[in-house]
Amino acid sequence: MKFLKDLIFLDIETVSEKTSFSELSEKMQHLWVKKSIHLKNDDGLSAEELYAERAGIYSEFGKVIVVSIGAFYNGNDGKLNLRVKSLSNDDEKELLEEFNKTMEEKLDEKKIKLCAHNGKEFDFPYLARRMVINRIRIPEYLRLSGKKPWEIKHIDTLEMWKFGDRKSFTSLELLTTILDIPSPKEDMDGSMVSKVYYEENNLEKIASYCNRDVEATAQLFLRLNGLDIISADRIQFAN
Numbered sequence: 001m002k003f004l005k006d007l008i009f010l011d012i013e014t015v016s017e018k019t020s021f022s023e024l025s026e027k028m029q030h031l032w033v034k035k036s037i038h039l040k041n042d043d044g045l046s047a048e049e050l051y052a053e054r055a056g057i058y059s060e061f062g063k064v065i066v067v068s069i070g071a072f073y074n075g076n077d078g079k080l081n082l083r084v085k086s087l088s089n090d091d092e093k094e095l096l097e098e099f100n101k102t103m104e105e106k107l108d109e110k111k112i113k114l115c116a117h118n119g120k121e122f123d124f125p126y127l128a129r130r131m132v133i134n135r136i137r138i139p140e141y142l143r144l145s146g147k148k149p150w151e152i153k154h155i156d157t158l159e160m161w162k163f164g165d166r167k168s169f170t171s172l173e174l175l176t177t178i179l180d181i182p183s184p185k186e187d188m189d190g191s192m193v194s195k196v197y198y199e200e201n202n203l204e205k206i207a208s209y210c211n212r213d214v215e216a217t218a219q220l221f222l223r224l225n226g227l228d229i230i231s232a233d234r235i236q237f238a239n
Contacts, residue, residue: 008115014193
């Protein structure tokens with residue numbers, strides 16, 4: 001199917017750039033305090049507590065630790081398959097350079113179409129910003145400047161589900177549940193990534209979790225396009 005060609009499903013996992021607020025430079029501490037004043041804080045958390053809980057969401061204070069990518073391909077029997085691969089590294093610059101290299105080796109970067117759940121608001125701009133911070137060349141498929149809307153090859157399953165409604169966010173977990181998309185039983189969720197990374201030092205576990213989000217996004221994309229989802233035996237995971 002032509003519209004699946006050059007389509008890459010993507011998900012990233014991020015954490016705060018430093019283990020704790022106290023490890024930030026004095027200048028960055030000051031800037032985080034200024035930012036935290038404007039964050040929703042119903043529980044009355046201190047700036048230090050907010051850093052531990054939310055800094056990873058913001059590209060200025062966080063870093064990427066895992067990038068998972070997935071792509072469809074036709075098997076020998078002509079049926080659709082999905083391959084998912086995770087890239088992970090404590091060194092963010094090395095990770096982002098490996099991500100760029102992996103994509104360049106597989107596809108023409110001018111033809112790549114990216115798809116993620118809430119990717120337009122989070123994954124795509126976060127990757128681009130962290131590449132700028134790490135002084136890495138931003139690939140064509142992440143560049144927006146100077147492009148017309150129809151020239152930007154970004155697909156967002158959250159946007160597809162909204163059907164033009166701008167009022168609310170719908171999680172990937174909720175959509176896979178209501179649309180009967182199988183999801184492997186998980187022993188962690190997104191809120192646990194920082195703890196698993198900094199306290200358990202288990203990057204492999206986070207990478208596995210990220211892979212399953214890519215799987216779910218690919219299946220959701222098929223369902224939203226009126227296509228059958230892929231059976232588990234036609235999904236391969238590679239490290």
